[in-house]
Amino acid sequence: MRTARTQMIRAALGLALMALTANTHAQHGVLQEARDEVREPKPPKSPTGEVPPTDRDDLRKPWEPYKEEDDFSAMFGRLFTYWFVGAGVVATAPLWGPAVWVGDGYVETCRFAAYPNEGGMCGYVHVPVARSDTKFWSVRTRVEGADNFDGLQRIGTQVLVESAIRLGLDSSFNYYRESLESGVHDDLWTGDANVVFRFAQSEHLTTRAGLGMTWLSDDVGSDFGPNFTYAVDWFPVAPWIISSEFDLGLINDSLLLHLRATAGVNVRHCEFFGGYDWTKIGSADLCGFVGGVRVWY
Structure with a gap:
């Protein structure tokens, strides 16, 4: 009789223990893991920075088998998160950095002068509008x-139209002519067209970026692809104008990279500039010293 009663008590305790264990398992989900990460004290680390195996075993739940790769996965996940956030901040800095630097809060309206450094004032964009003879549109x-100086010449043109609401259109054409050793000449055309947005503006600095298309054309045919453009105009002190441009495009399977930087001096509506222009299409370098005139109106 006593034996039967003892067996019944053991069975009841066993069922209660199973229920408690099942409830404990149910409570340890993703949210609980998050709580443990925040609230549980971290184990002491060895001089090498690794957690001793015994300590790792102590943290392991009784029903969870220990896996060394779990520590590596967690560390890799944290490092990847930090790297991704940091890379995102650095990569987007050219877009948000200039606006922060010049204090552009996107609340002030602007107008354009007749030409850069007009009337002894430095710059081209008036923020806020201080004169009635400024313009809503700008064309250059x-x-x-x-x-x-190795047989390759280029003639190029560009047209840029901007508005006081920051939107604009940008288009360029380039004609390349190369003198070959055989005495014959080769030529081709390149260009792009983009819709641009002026995301930072002040009297001394304007920056714009946009998307559009780029192309290459010759006697055989024409090829097109997407294009990203980024440009800066800096007016440090009259009559100087410092300009730079960057283009990243893709024509079929070939990457197009374009970088240029120029320094110019304006005399009323005309700016005379010189600098360097570098274009790379696939593995072909189309680069050279550049000089010309830009008209602002």
């Missing part, structure tokens, strides 16, 4: 020549 065109 340039004509230039480039030479790498």
